[in-house]
Amino acid sequence: MRRGISVAAAAAALALAVSACGGQDTPTQPAAPASAADPAAVSGEVTWWDTSDATNEGPVFQQLITDFQAKYPKIKVNYVNVPFAEAQNKFKTAAQSGSGAPDVLRAEVGWVAEFASLGYLAPLEGTPALDKPEDFLPSPASSGKYNGKTYAVPQVTDTLGLLYNKELLKKAGHDAPPKTFAELKQTALDVKSKAGADGLALNVDAYFLLPFIYGEGGDLLDVASKKITVAAPQAAAGVKIVEDLITSGAAAKPAIQDSYTNAETAFKEGKVAMIFNGPWSNTDNLGGKVFKDNPDNFGIAPVPAGSAKAGAPTGGHDYAVYAGSKNLPASYLFVQFMASAESQAKVAGKLGLLPARPSAYTLPDAQANDMIAKWKDPMAAAVERPWIPEGGQLFQPLLEGYQKIAAGQQGSDAALQDVAKAYQGILKGWSL
Amino acid sequence: MTTQVVDGTAAGTPARGGARRPRGEGRAGRFLARHWYAWAMCAPVVVVTLVLIGYPLVRGVYLSLTDATEANMGRTIGMNTIPSTYEFVGLANYTAIVTSAEFLSRLAWTITWTVVCVALHYGLGLGLAMLLNRPLRLRSLYRMLLVLPWAVPAFVSAFIWRYLLNGEFGVVNAMLRAAGLPGVQWLDDPLWAKASVIAVNVWLGVPFMMLALLGGLQAIPRELYEAAEVDGATPWQRFRHITLPGLRPVSSTVVLLGTIWTFNQFPVIFLVTRGGPGGSSEILVTYAYRQAFEGIRNYSGSAAWGVLILVLLVVMAVVYRRALRRQGEAW
Numbered sequence: 001m002r003r004g005i006s007v008a009a010a011a012a013a014l015a016l017a018v019s020a021c022g023g024q025d026t027p028t029q030p031a032a033p034a035s036a037a038d039p040a041a042v043s044g045e046v047t048w049w050d051t052s053d054a055t056n057e058g059p060v061f062q063q064l065i066t067d068f069q070a071k072y073p074k075i076k077v078n079y080v081n082v083p084f085a086e087a088q089n090k091f092k093t094a095a096q097s098g099s100g101a102p103d104v105l106r107a108e109v110g111w112v113a114e115f116a117s118l119g120y121l122a123p124l125e126g127t128p129a130l131d132k133p134e135d136f137l138p139s140p141a142s143s144g145k146y147n148g149k150t151y152a153v154p155q156v157t158d159t160l161g162l163l164y165n166k167e168l169l170k171k172a173g174h175d176a177p178p179k180t181f182a183e184l185k186q187t188a189l190d191v192k193s194k195a196g197a198d199g200l201a202l203n204v205d206a207y208f209l210l211p212f213i214y215g216e217g218g219d220l221l222d223v224a225s226k227k228i229t230v231a232a233p234q235a236a237a238g239v240k241i242v243e244d245l246i247t248s249g250a251a252a253k254p255a256i257q258d259s260y261t262n263a264e265t266a267f268k269e270g271k272v273a274m275i276f277n278g279p280w281s282n283t284d285n286l287g288g289k290v291f292k293d294n295p296d297n298f299g300i301a302p303v304p305a306g307s308a309k310a311g312a313p314t315g316g317h318d319y320a321v322y323a324g325s326k327n328l329p330a331s332y333l334f335v336q337f338m339a340s341a342e343s344q345a346k347v348a349g350k351l352g353l354l355p356a357r358p359s360a361y362t363l364p365d366a367q368a369n370d371m372i373a374k375w376k377d378p379m380a381a382a383v384e385r386p387w388i389p390e391g392g393q394l395f396q397p398l399l400e401g402y403q404k405i406a407a408g409q410q411g412s413d414a415a416l417q418d419v420a421k422a423y424q425g426i427l428k429g430w431s432l
Numbered sequence: 433m434t435t436q437v438v439d440g441t442a443a444g445t446p447a448r449g450g451a452r453r454p455r456g457e458g459r460a461g462r463f464l465a466r467h468w469y470a471w472a473m474c475a476p477v478v479v480v481t482l483v484l485i486g487y488p489l490v491r492g493v494y495l496s497l498t499d500a501t502e503a504n505m506g507r508t509i510g511m512n513t514i515p516s517t518y519e520f521v522g523l524a525n526y527t528a529i530v531t532s533a534e535f536l537s538r539l540a541w542t543i544t545w546t547v548v549c550v551a552l553h554y555g556l557g558l559g560l561a562m563l564l565n566r567p568l569r570l571r572s573l574y575r576m577l578l579v580l581p582w583a584v585p586a587f588v589s590a591f592i593w594r595y596l597l598n599g600e601f602g603v604v605n606a607m608l609r610a611a612g613l614p615g616v617q618w619l620d621d622p623l624w625a626k627a628s629v630i631a632v633n634v635w636l637g638v639p640f641m642m643l644a645l646l647g648g649l650q651a652i653p654r655e656l657y658e659a660a661e662v663d664g665a666t667p668w669q670r671f672r673h674i675t676l677p678g679l680r681p682v683s684s685t686v687v688l689l690g691t692i693w694t695f696n697q698f699p700v701i702f703l704v705t706r707g708g709p710g711g712s713s714e715i716l717v718t719y720a721y722r723q724a725f726e727g728i729r730n731y732s733g734s735a736a737w738g739v740l741i742l743v744l745l746v747v748m749a750v751v752y753r754r755a756l757r758r759q760g761e762a763w
Contacts, residue, residue, distance in 0.1 A: 089725055096502070098509065114728060118502055119512035255599050256709040257619035262600050323510035389503070393727030404710035407620060426727070 039128065043074035044330035049091065049102040051084040051317070056283050060350045061338075068337045075330045084108075088392070095120040095322060103325040104334055107152055109143035109316050110391045116146035117389035122321040122328065123149045129321060129335035132357075139314045139384045140356040146387070152318035153339045154356030156347065158278045160211055160312040161378030164299040165290060168273035171195035177274075177301035181215060181241050184274075184304045188250035191273040198252035200245065201263035201272040204406045206398035208276055210313045212238035214383050215306025220394055221423075223386045226430045230398065231413075231420035238306060239412040243405055254406050276303065278315060282352040282371050300371075302378045311383040316356060348372050354379060390426050397422035496525055496735035502728045518732070525736035534719070539744075542695065542715040545630065549694045552634045554687060557641025562675075564642070565649045575646075582639035590703035593632045594619070597704075622712035625705050629713055633700045637693075641686060648682030649675070684756050691752075692745055716741050 050061055058081050065077045080102065082090060088111055094101035095115070107115065115121050124130040130150055133141065137157060144152035162184075164177050172190035188199025202208070213219065218235030221228055229235055245251040252272060255262035264281065266272040268288025277285075285291055291298045303312045319335040321328065337343060344355035345363035352371035355361060366372050385391065401415035410418075420432055464471075499521045506516025529535050564575055581589060596603045597618035605615035618628045656674050665673070696717050701707060707714035707722070714722075720741065724734035 092502070092729070095509065096507065118728070119507065119509050119514045122510060122512075255620060257594065257705060258598055262598065265601060323512045325510065328510075390727060396722065396726055400708070400711045403708050407622065407709045409622060409710055409712075 039333055040072065041074070042072065042329045042333055044327035045076045045078065046104060046327055046330050046334045047078040047080060047102040048104045048334065049080050049082045049087060049106060051082055051087045051106045051108070053280075054081045054083075057351055057353075060347055064338060064343050064346065067343075068334060071337065072330075072333060075333065077334060091115070092118075092120070095324065098324055101322045101324060103322055103327050103331040104338075105320050105322065106155060107318050107320045109140065109154075109314065109318055110385065110387075112144055112152045112318055112320060113146045113387045114389045114392055115320065116149075116151040120323055121151040122323045122325065122331075123151060124153065124321065124332070124335075125150055127328075127332040129153060129319070129332040129339075131336045131340065135341065135357050135359050137356050137358060139382055140316050140318075142384060143314070143316070143387050144318050144320075146389075152320040153335060155317045155319050155339060156344070156353040157314065157316035157356040157379070157382070158280060158354055159314055159379055159382040160208065160276050160278050160303055161375065162274060162301045162303050163267065163277050163281070163285065164274045164301065165197075165267070165270060165272075166297050166299045167290075168195045168197050168270070169299070172273070177299060178304050179301075179310075180304050181212070181306050185245060185248065185250045188245070188274065189248070192249065195273065197270060198266065198272040200251040200274045201266050202242065202245065202251045202254040202259075202406070203263045203276065204254045204256050204259040204399075204402050206395040206402060207313060207315075209239065209242065209398065209402055210383075211276060211303040211311060212242050212306065214238070214311025214313070215304070215308060216241070217306070217308030219383075219386075220398070221386045221388075221427075221430070223388060226427075228420050228423045228427065228430050228432050230423060231416040231432070234308070236413060236416055239402075239405065239416060241306065242402075243412045246406060256403050256406060276312075279352055279354055279371065279375050300374045300378060302381045310381045312378065312381050313385050314382040316354075393426045394423065397426075492735045492738055495731050496739050497522060498732050499524070500731045501733075502731065505731070521732075525732055526740065529733075529736055529740060538714060538716050538719050541626070541713070545626075545633075545697075545715055546691055546694045548630055549633050549637065549697075550687060550690045552630070553637040553641045553690050553694075554683070556634065556638045558645050558679075560638065560642045561645040561649055565646055578642060579639045581635055582643075586636060586699045587703055589636055590632065590699050593628075593635075594704050597628055619705055620709055622709055625709055625713045629701055629704050632704055633694065633697055636700065637690065641690065644682055644686045645679060648679045651682075652678035684752075688749060688752055691748065695745060695748075696741070716744075 048065075050058060052058055052061060058079075062079055065079055069075065069077060087105075088108070091101065091105055091107075092115075096118075101120075112121070124144075130153060133150070133153075136154055140154035140157040144150050144154065162177055168191055169175070169177065169187065172187065172193075172195045174187050174190065178184040178187045184200065191197055191199040210220075213230075213235045216234045216238035218229060218232060218238050220230045220235070242251075246254065252266070263272070263275050264277070264284065267275045267277075268285060268290065270288075270290035285298060286295055302310050304310065319339050321331045321335060325331050339356075341355070341357045341360040341363060342365075344357055344360040345365035347353050348355045348360060348366040349368045349372075352369050352375075354372065354375055355366060360366055361372065386394075397419045401410070401419040404410040404415050405412050424430065424432065497520060498518050500518040503514075504516065504518040505514075507514055560578060564571060564578075568574070597605075599605060599615060599617055599620050602618070604618065608615055617624050619625050652674065656678070657670055660670050660674060695715075697715070698717050698721065701713055701715050701718045702721070705713045707718050716737065720734050720737035723730050723737055
């Protein structure tokens with residue numbers, strides 16, 4: 001009995017402790033032949049993992065699939081909606097084990113370099129999937145490239161803008177949205193004192209810190225010279241501005257857990273006048289209490305500028321094809337169709353998501369949605385992010401640092417030093 | 433037992449004396465002959481355990497001695513082939529972890545978290561079990577309600593608590609504000625966040641302790657209490673000298689189990705605070721998870737974390753067992 005229990009205890013302990021160790025598989029599979037001569041003759045089944053919002057956005061993509069199947073009746077598309085937050089890990093696990101991975105994935109722009117470096121994605125040069133590459137906006141298109149090859153093509157692009165409640169700003173005596181960080185602070189303080197609402201709600205998230213860092217001329221990394229610049233004077237100046245917004249009361253004390261949702265809810269309820277957010281939130285915002293019956297109250301402006309420029313991160317999503325797909329020709333055709341200017345314009349018209357092809361903006365479908373034109377100026381300030389395989393690991397240390405600053409646990413300089421130290425552990429051989 | 437007796441007689445029978453095989457072989461042969469049935473019955477369990485626990489464990493220990501990551505383990509996917517380039521690095525992963533500043537602070541918080549949670553689990557569970565271990569109207573209803581937190585999947589409870597404790601829009605703060613009190617930064621302040629995750633875990637874990645201890649209480653013979661009462665023992669003396677010793681076999685097991693579960697209580701921390709704010713509520717397992725699943729997966733580093741956690745728990749279990757044995761507990 002004595003022995004029995006200690007063995008059971010050890011077993012219980014190790015069951016959790018070792019669950020992290022996976023094995024590796026080596027699926028051997030002949031490379032599929034390059035694109036078939038006649039697209040109409042291609043047949044097969046394509047499984048697509050969509051990571052868009054299942055209720056608001058999913059149906060529009062499903063409509064596109066119906067159109068695709070009408071054009072290529074021999075190809076069957078299986079639509080699977082995978083929640084965005086889970087998709088990256090789920091895909092990696094499936095891709096690596098060689099079973100259960102989709103043929104086509106909607107990948108966030110920051111994932112592509114990582115997936116490509118790990119051998120999970122099929123290069124698209126010379127396939128139908130890379131169609132009219134000159135007709136892509138340069139910044140989103142660069143997200144699909146790794147080591148000189150193209151592994152993904154853009155679906156939509158986005159960036160952060162300053163979203164504001166026009167009525168609240170007017171009450172505070174401001175007809176126009178703030179154009180600089182100094183004006184942002186003043187406007188927010190005016191709203192607080194005159195309009196009976198908070199001025200600005202910050203989302204404590206590393207991605208949402210980037211406009212402040214870019215504005216002062218900083219960046220997380222300098223990829224060309226392999227330098228970590230997150231604690232350099234320019235980036236530190238940007239983070240100081242955020243610190244000042246919080247301590248001065250211009251920004252409401254930010255929530256740290258569920259920060260995004262809390263900021264969005266406060267904005268939609270009219271409890272706060274300004275937030276930073278992207279075009280993906282258009283539908284959500286317009287459904288809010290203060291915008292539902294008065295959509296003109298919803299204002300979109302570029303992020304305010306710092307001493308260097310106005311800059312916000314380039315975001316968006318790409319289509320990528322799994323290297324182990326058994327239906328490569330059909331998958332390439334599917335990507336070609338989904339990434340075409342016509343498809344992007346349809347998505348833009350229905351959802352207000354920004355096309356990644358310049359030609360799509362001129363199509364009537366896209367022009368029918370006035371959100372597209374409103375996001376043109378904010379989009380001009382979009383800054384290219386470092387598309388490196390380690391890109392996905394950069395946010396957690398910065399998030400922890402931002403949380404410490406927002407909670408008042410640590411000053412911005414000390415927090416950024418810690419972030420830089422964490423980056424040194426992630427990026428081997430990079431200098432400070 | 434019976435086999436042994438039969439065997440003994442057979443060996444002692446003079447008629448078989450001449451046919452005896454050499455000593456060593458005879459022992460092994462007799463051992464197999466005597467126990468083959470038991471071995472056959474155990475075999476499926478042994479095989480399954482070896483496959484499900486033994487292999488991953490051995491592989492985990494091996495990986496923890498290499499520098500394997502998702503990027504350097506060889507594989508072929510379609511047209512892409514990645515060569516295997518990971519190497520044996522000895523104990524480098526372990527020294528890196530143990531010498532990092534992160535390790536000691538995470539370990540300290542993990543131990544605090546475990547001790548506080550298990551103490552509250554046991555204390556509250558025992559209190560509730562004592563309350564329910566007496567004739568009471570609607571007793572089975574209370575019992576059912578108290579078990580409810582345990583019946584709900586932990587991740588569901590964790591999400592519900594996360595919404596209840598939301599600083600701006602949460603129910604708890606709404607009630608505080610309605611009562612004229614200022615809201616509390618339940619999940620946004622490092623100290624409150626720690627208190628909140630402990631509270632959630634206590635809420636989740638008390639029902640199990642209560643049920644186990646209630647079973648233990650019911651196994652204590654009534655006569656002991658009656659005799660004590662006749663001898664004039666006070667309620668406290670009865671609790672101290674009958675209830676606690678009577679519960680010891682149950683307590684020692686559930687406390688050990690509770691410690692291991694709490695030490696590795698992943699969902700509560702991961703889903704309620706995500707380890708935040710600023711990593712302050714991160715325990716060892718959630719930290720190890722980040723190592724494994726954030727960005728390019730670090731198999732060797734996370735395996736080293738896993739093995740370290742395992743070693744810590746095994747050491748704890750052995751020390752605990754020794755301490756109990758010294759007190760005369762037979763298990």
